[in-house]
Amino acid sequence: MKKKHGAVKFGIICLAMFVLYPAVQAFAAWNDVRTSYATYTGSGYSGGAVLLDPINPNMEITALNPTDMNYNGVKAALAGAYLEVTGPKGKTVVYVTDLYPEGAPGALDLSPNAFAKIGEMSAGKINISWKVVKAPITGNFSYRVKEGSSQWWAAIQVRNHFYPVMKMEYKKAGAWINLEKMDYNHFLGTNMGTSPLQVRITDIRGQAVLDTIPALPANGTSGAYIVPGNVQFPS
CATH class of the missing domain: 2.60.40.760 (Expansin, cellulose-binding-like domain)
Structure with a gap:
């Protein structure tokens, strides 16, 4: 009986420790495909949270949700990244220039020109998947x-x-x-x-x-x- 009580007591202690010390948030691998939703906005070309001005007004850009922006606990980790985004109508590549504060994990707030390539503007919100890709750029830092x-x-x-x-x-x-x-x-x-x-x-x-x-x-x-x-x- 003493052994049984001891096992029960040990289990209670472990449960308490789990409640007090929850597991650290797990992050996907950097090149995993994320699935979520996208909305669109006309902002992000100037005054974005990650200070990448000036940005060509013809670029396809996006704001990124806080979970992915701060990947693996590093602030603004994905600022300036390029993402290949797939939606109902196809795929495109966008440049991360701003934060989408209210976005759920995986969510993007795309520029209208990017949104229109992969979804119907009238929908306002579409299901998407995306991944980080090599930037389509030349030259040095x-x-x-x-x-x-x-x-x-x-x-x-x-x-x-x-x-x-x-x-x-x-x-x-x-x-x-x-x-x-x-x-x-x-x-x-x-x-x-x-x-x-x-x-x-x-x-x-x-x-x-x-x-x-x-x-x-x-x-x-x-x-x-x-x-x-x-x-x-x-x-």
């Missing part, structure tokens, strides 16, 4: 240095990348220092100095490349500016 950046505080964004950017580090005194990715799609650093920055950038596949960014301004009086990069992720 570019970097947007946010306004107010300096040797003391800086926010740096990676643009024109084949695959979503998950991590950015810079080398200081022989060690790699991780920069936190913010929800506005910039990597934040402090006390980075006024020498050129050697950086290591890692994509959603785990592929990493090295590059050098010109020295930051000595003070924080400059506006935002873009500098060209020298590398690109492998295909």
